[in-house]
Amino acid sequence: MTALELRDVEYSYRRNVALRGVTLTVASGEVVAITGASGGGKSTLLHCAAGILQPDSGTVRVDGQDLSALTEEERSKYRRSRIGVVLQFGQLVPDLSLADNVALPLLLDGHSRQAARTSAIEWLDQVGVADEAEATPAELSGGQTQRAAVARALITGPAVVLADEPTGSLDSRAGQELLDVLLKATRDRGAALVMVTHDNLIAAVADREVRIRDGVIQHEVRLT
Numbered sequence: 680m681t682a683l684e685l686r687d688v689e690y691s692y693r694r695n696v697a698l699r700g701v702t703l704t705v706a707s708g709e710v711v712a713i714t715g716a717s718g719g720g721k722s723t724l725l726h727c728a729a730g731i732l733q734p735d736s737g738t739v740r741v742d743g744q745d746l747s748a749l750t751e752e753e754r755s756k757y758r759r760s761r762i763g764v765v766l767q768f769g770q771l772v773p774d775l776s777l778a779d780n781v782a783l784p785l786l787l788d789g790h791s792r793q794a795a796r797t798s799a800i801e802w803l804d805q806v807g808v809a810d811e812a813e814a815t816p817a818e819l820s821g822g823q824t825q826r827a828a829v830a831r832a833l834i835t836g837p838a839v840v841l842a843d844e845p846t847g848s849l850d851s852r853a854g855q856e857l858l859d860v861l862l863k864a865t866r867d868r869g870a871a872l873v874m875v876t877h878d879n880l881i882a883a884v885a886d887r888e889v890r891i892r893d894g895v896i897q898h899e900v901r902l903t
């Protein structure tokens with residue numbers, strides 16, 4: 680089943696053209712690494728796929744839903760439940776505990792505080808930081824907070840997880856561990872995983888590598 684489909688997506692920052700007609704289809708359960716030199720358009724592609732940026736033209740479908748067909752309010756609700764996002768760092772709310780950070784998407788979707796926290800603590804356990812549930816991000820390592828970011832991205836059961844340099848702020852060992860957690864969590868749930876990376880480690884575990892340059896997909900390599 681197709682989890683994510685970008686068709687002829689174009690995006691410009693004022694006169695700076697970042698994507699020049701990108702078409703990409705990712706199946707449920709597939710792991711795709713987006714690679715390429717700096718400035719090629721990797722992050723812009725990810726932000727369009729996440730519904731954070733609206734393409735100037737072309738369509739983005741997540742789990743069959745055309746994001747541009749939704750109102751802004753519908754889109755943000757859809758994004759929250761069907762799209763998980765993991766960034767390089769700094770994604771968690773600094774004043775909230777890990778448990779409250781991870782519970783947040785469920786609270787915003789109207790779940791009770793107790794149900795949201797119970798689920799958050801289960802998720803923190805799955806990503807290996809349940810003992811740190813009541814600590815705030817500043818009290819923890821980069822690897823621990825990134826694990827919580829993975830839990831927060833997955834707690835709503837998204838069809839697609841989009842990760843922008845998820846291991847970029849970590850040393851190689853913590854990076855490898857985070858990658859293992861991210862791959863397992865998405866595979867267990869059959870979600871598609873699309874990761875932007877400079878890291879060969881990530882490209883090596885992906886099913887497919889998509890290289891982008893000057894806003895165009897330069898080539899795709901199936902790795903498995």
Ligand SMILES: Nc1ncnc2c1ncn2[C@@H]1O[C@H](COP(=O)(O)OP(=O)(O)OP(=O)(O)O)[C@@H](O)[C@H]1O
Nearest residue numbers: 692695696697715716717718719720721722723724
């Ligand atoms: N907020 C912005 N305003 C104007 N131009 C931007 C903005 N963000 C990105 N760009 C430009 O869009 C193009 C694509 O940038 P993008 O960040 O998507 O590339 P990238 O491949 O992710 O780069 P990097 O690997 O350095 O993160 C570049 O020319 C960049 O300068």
